[in-house]
Amino acid sequence: MESAQVLPLVKDPDRLETRLKEIPAEPGVYYMRDATDHVLYIGKSKKLRSRVRSYFRDEHHHSPRIAMMVRQVVDIEFIVTDTEAEALALEANLIKQHQPYYNVLLKDDKKYPWLCITWSDPYPRIFITRKRHGGKKADRFYGPYVDVGLLRRTLHLVKRIFPLRQRPQPLFKDRPCLNYDIGRCPGVCQQLISSEDYHKIVRKVAMVFQGRTEELVNILTEQMEQAAEELNFEQAAHLRDQIAGIKTLGADQKVALADDTVSRDAIALAADDHHACIQLFQIRAGRLVGRLGFMADAASGTPGAILQRVLEEHYQNVDPIEIPAEILVQHELPETEMLAEFLSHTKGRKVTIVNPQRQVKAELIDMVERNAGYELARTQRFADRNTQALQDLAELLDLPDIPRRIEGYDISHIQGSDAVASQVVFIDGMPAKQHYRHYKIKNPTVRSGHSDDFASMAEVITRRFRKYATAKANGRDIGNGESSVLSRHVSANSDFPDLVMIDGGKGQLSAVVNALREMNLLEDVKVVSLAKQREEIFLPGESLPLPTAAEQPGVQLLRRLRDEAHRFAVSFHRQQRSDRMRRSRLDDIPGLGYQRQKQLLATFRSIDYLRQATPQQIAAVPGIGPRLAQQIYEYFHPPAEEFSSEVTNPSRNSLPEC
Numbered sequence: 001m002e003s004a005q006v007l008p009l010v011k012d013p014d015r016l017e018t019r020l021k022e023i024p025a026e027p028g029v030y031y032m033r034d035a036t037d038h039v040l041y042i043g044k045s046k047k048l049r050s051r052v053r054s055y056f057r058d059e060h061h062h063s064p065r066i067a068m069m070v071r072q073v074v075d076i077e078f079i080v081t082d083t084e085a086e087a088l089a090l091e092a093n094l095i096k097q098h099q100p101y102y103n104v105l106l107k108d109d110k111k112y113p114w115l116c117i118t119w120s121d122p123y124p125r126i127f128i129t130r131k132r133h134g135g136k137k138a139d140r141f142y143g144p145y146v147d148v149g150l151l152r153r154t155l156h157l158v159k160r161i162f163p164l165r166q167r168p169q170p171l172f173k174d175r176p177c178l179n180y181d182i183g184r185c186p187g188v189c190q191q192l193i194s195s196e197d198y199h200k201i202v203r204k205v206a207m208v209f210q211g212r213t214e215e216l217v218n219i220l221t222e223q224m225e226q227a228a229e230e231l232n233f234e235q236a237a238h239l240r241d242q243i244a245g246i247k248t249l250g251a252d253q254k255v256a257l258a259d260d261t262v263s264r265d266a267i268a269l270a271a272d273d274h275h276a277c278i279q280l281f282q283i284r285a286g287r288l289v290g291r292l293g294f295m296a297d298a299a300s301g302t303p304g305a306i307l308q309r310v311l312e313e314h315y316q317n318v319d320p321i322e323i324p325a326e327i328l329v330q331h332e333l334p335e336t337e338m339l340a341e342f343l344s345h346t347k348g349r350k351v352t353i354v355n356p357q358r359q360v361k362a363e364l365i366d367m368v369e370r371n372a373g374y375e376l377a378r379t380q381r382f383a384d385r386n387t388q389a390l391q392d393l394a395e396l397l398d399l400p401d402i403p404r405r406i407e408g409y410d411i412s413h414i415q416g417s418d419a420v421a422s423q424v425v426f427i428d429g430m431p432a433k434q435h436y437r438h439y440k441i442k443n444p445t446v447r448s449g450h451s452d453d454f455a456s457m458a459e460v461i462t463r464r465f466r467k468y469a470t471a472k473a474n475g476r477d478i479g480n481g482e483s484s485v486l487s488r489h490v491s492a493n494s495d496f497p498d499l500v501m502i503d504g505g506k507g508q509l510s511a512v513v514n515a516l517r518e519m520n521l522l523e524d525v526k527v528v529s530l531a532k533q534r535e536e537i538f539l540p541g542e543s544l545p546l547p548t549a550a551e552q553p554g555v556q557l558l559r560r561l562r563d564e565a566h567r568f569a570v571s572f573h574r575q576q577r578s579d580r581m582r583r584s585r586l587d588d589i590p591g592l593g594y595q596r597q598k599q600l601l602a603t604f605r606s607i608d609y610l611r612q613a614t615p616q617q618i619a620a621v622p623g624i625g626p627r628l629a630q631q632i633y634e635y636f637h638p639p640a641e642e643f644s645s646e647v648t649n650p651s652r653n654s655l656p657e658c
Contacts, residue, residue, distance in 0.1 A: 006035055006074045009056065016056060019076055023049045027087045028080040029094060032073045040069050041102040042094045044087040046338065048078050065297065069102045084338035085345055092316045112144030112293045113151060115209055117202060122195040123165055123188045124202045128155065131434055141317065142209040146279070146293040146375070158208055159184070161245035162201055173594070174601050208246065210322045211263075211282050211289035217243055261285065266361075267307055268330035268369040270376040271298040275383070277376040278310050279368050282324070293375060304331040308339060315343060323347040329355050330365050386429025386557075393499075393554030396546065397528060397539070403498035404428055408561040409460055410503035411441075412569035416451035418576040419443075421460040422569035425497075426561050438572045439463065454511035457502060461515045468496065469519035502529040503562050506538050513540045530562050589635050596623050600632075611636040 009016040023030070030052050031042040045051035055070050081087045095103050118125045120136035128151060132141055145151040159166065163186045170189035171177040179185035186193040186201070207216040224239035263285070269278040276298040282290035292314070296306050307329055315323055323343050333339060336353050343351040356362040390402045406426045413419035425435035441456045502508050509529035516522040522540075529538045535555065536545035548555050585607060586597045603621045604610040610618070610632075619629035 008035075008071055009073050009076070010071055020049065020053050020056075023052055023076070023078055024080060025049045026080050027082070027084045028078055029087050029090045030076060030078045031094065031098070031100070032069070033075045033077070034072045035074050039098040039100045040072060041100050042091055042098065044084070044091040046084045046087070046335070048080070052076060052078075065102065065300065083341070084335065085341040088312065088338060088342040089345075092312070112146060113148050114141045114143035115145070115151065115155065116141050117206060119199075119202075123198050125168060126155065126158075126164065126202070126205060127168075128152065140206070140319075142206075144292055144294065146291045154208070157245060158205055161242050162205055164201065164205065165189075174598055209290075210319065211284040212321070213246055213289065214285045217246055220246070262326055263324040264326040264328060265324045266328040266364050266368045267311065268365050268372055269296075269303060269307060270369060270372040271303065271306075272376065272380065274298055275376060275379050276300075276303075276306055277372045277379060278307070279372040279375065280310075280314065281364070281368050281371075283364075284324075291371070295379075302331075302334075304329075304333050307331055308333040308335060311339060315346070320347045323351060325349065325351060327351065327353045328361055328365055329353060330369060331355065382430065383428070385553075389553040389557040390429055391554075392552060393557055396537075396548065396552070396554045397499070397526070399499070399526065401498070403526075405497045406499045406501060406557075406561060407464075407497040408501045408503065408565035409457065410562070410565040410569040411453050411456045411460075412566075412573035413441075413446075413451055413456075414573075414577070415449055416446055417448035418573055418580060419446045419451065419456055420569060420572045420576055421456060422565050422572060423460070423464065424561065424565045424568050426557075426564075429557060431564060436568060437464075438568075440576070453504065454507055457504070457508050458511040458515040461500075461512050462519065465516070465519060465521055465525065468524070469521055472520060472524075498526065500525055500527040501558055501561055501565075502527065503532070503565055504529050505531040505536075506543075509538050509540060528558075530558050532562075535559060589632055591628055592632065596628075599623050 007015075009019065025047045027044075027046045028048045029042065029044050030048055032040045034040050043051065055066070055073075079090060081090060113128050113130050114132055116125075116127055116129050116139060118136070118139045120138040128148075129141075132144070143151075158164075163183060165188040166179045166185050167177070167189075172189070174190075176185065176187045176190050176192065180187045180192070186198065188198065204216060204219075207213070220239050220243050224236050224243065227233075227236040227239060264283050265280055266283065267278065267280045269276050271277070274297075276296040278294040278296060280292040280294070281288055282292065294310050294314075296310065298306075300306060301309070311327065311329075311333075323346060327343075332355050333353065340351055340353045343353075354361065356365060387402075390404075393399070394402050404427060408424045408426070409421060411419065411421050419441035421439040421441060423437040423439070425432045427435075439460050441459060443452065443455050443459050446452050446456055500512075502512055506529070509527070512527055512529075513522065516525055516527065527540060530536070531538065531545070534545075535548075535550060537548055537555070537558065538545050586592055586600070592600075599621050600610055600618075601607075604613060613633075615626070615629045615633045618624055618632050619626045621629075624632070
């Protein structure tokens with residue numbers, strides 16, 4: 001017998017009031033749970049009872065996002081701390097542990113890129129990414145940077161100054177590539193440098209992206225002078241070149257302050273009714289070394305509250321040494337003293353937060369605000385264009401609402417070989433690359449010489465919507481009913497599309513329709529197809545395309561989605577094809593891993609010489625026993641009966657049809 005479902009607190013006033021009276025008026029952290037015991041939100045306050053009570057009072061003043069959260073809360077828990085700063089630190093740790101959905105203030109829309117250093121690897125990689133979350137705990141992200149062009153140029157120059165790994169994967173298995181010979185790479189692929197020494201190099205690179213270039217120059221200068229005293233002139237010249245290269249990094253900066261030995265950050269925002277664009281300028285030794293950008297929901301709080309949350313989230317994800325001694329803010333923060341105390345404790349030195357009103361610092365805030373305003377205007381232009389396109393698409397397809405999330409699918413292969421599919425996602429008319437997905441086609445009938453785009457597309461759609469079919473089969477509605485657990489999940493996580501676009505004509509569309517019908521989802525998923533040649537839009541059950549104009553905003557949006565799905569599928573197909581072509585024939589021998597292959601090639605120099613070796617010669621290679629040596633020999637010299645059967649069976653030797 002199932003237990004009675006617990007009502008949300010807003011629908012059980014007696015239990016709500018009892019719970020609120022149990023919460024003390026002290027500093028601490030509170031977290032709210034839903035009916036499935038998942039943590040919805042984690043917050044902090046210097047007076048827990050007052051803060052929690054505010055969520056259930058005057059609900060019409062809340063933003064739609066917070067109002068939706070409050071309607072799902074069935075229980076509230078709290079942890080009391082001694083000070084507000086301790087509450088902030090505890091909140092940061094709990095958010096990292098539980099990652100509640102409603103704690104996301106900053107929009108992760110891939111608008112701004114980050115620089116990632118994978119400290120969790122023995123030989124860390126350094127690369128630009130637009131995916132902030134994920135990876136391992138030890139990995140570090142720097143940014144997000146507004147000027148991606150400057151970031152790419154900086155990274156390119158850094159890789160010329162310091163010897164770093166230049167490739168994510170080795171080009172050769174048994175020797176370093178040309179980058180090692182010209183001094184660009186220290187031979188990471190063959191471990192010609194120890195992990196500890198390589199980490200020392202990467203730590204110097206990290207100082208560049210932490211804005212500590214002056215400190216890095218001083219360190220390298222001391223090392224150069226020491227090398228010169230020891231008559232190691234080659235090393236001294238190398239360090240001299242590194243110092244010269246680092247000084248060129250900031251040579252084209254346009255902002256310099258007169259005052260400065262003080263490290264400071266300046267933050268300001270510009271907002272309309274929907275968006276808040278935040279800019280954070282990092283100034284070190286009187287020079288602008290970084291310009292970071294954030295996007296937030298303008299309805300999520302007052303300007304001061306938005307700035308405070310941005311600062312909290314930003315400084316919780318940086319090293320203590322990156323926290324500046326002074327932070328200039330455009331608006332007074334709701335909890336300035338608490339944030340300053342927390343940052344001071346984290347940094348180990350006093351950090352001040354100032355809202356300047358006059359002279360040089362106020363002018364700096366005005367400059368940051370102007371930059372945020374330009375970014376807001378750019379965002380508004382894109383938003384207006386996309387809103388017009390979405391409205392036109394909704395009218396064209398007779399949709400009940402504007403399609404917020406649109407998914408596009410495409411298949412890529414060469415005559416059936418390396419068949420893959422892509423799923424791209426547009427949210428509010430903009431690419432949301434964090435939701436992109438790749439699929440490898442698993443259908444055994446799709447192989448080299450035999451392609452089947454219809455079956456491939458049906459397979460991808462089945463794999464994409466299988467979880468929703470299972471949920472619906474178990475009696476959970478995936479529509480818009482408020483009582484539906486799954487509908488709340490879909491609404492909160494934005495995983496269920498408002499529209500699905502298939503790259504292809506009526507054949508691909510029919511295959512998708514049949515797949516959705518088998519899953520009993522045809523009534524729930526709105527699907528269309530866009531043919532390539534004439535840019536025609538087909539609807540399920542219609543033999544003729546919709547009457548459209550090529551320059552129609554809704555059609556142009558679908559074309560952008562189709563082109564992005566095609567680009568993403570082709571790039572993944574090329575990657576799979578390239579990986580297959582780089583594979584060694586030795587990969588097909590069971591039990592022969594990378595290290596043993598390396599030993600064999602180091603001994604015999606090539607596969608042709610290995611093919612001519614006897615089992616005894618192969619077994620003499622370190623790590624290769626007699627049994628594995630016999631398997632390797634038989635791989636290159638199959639038994640006679642197997643060879644004869646292949647000869648007498650011409651169908652096995654015939655070329656595949658193209």
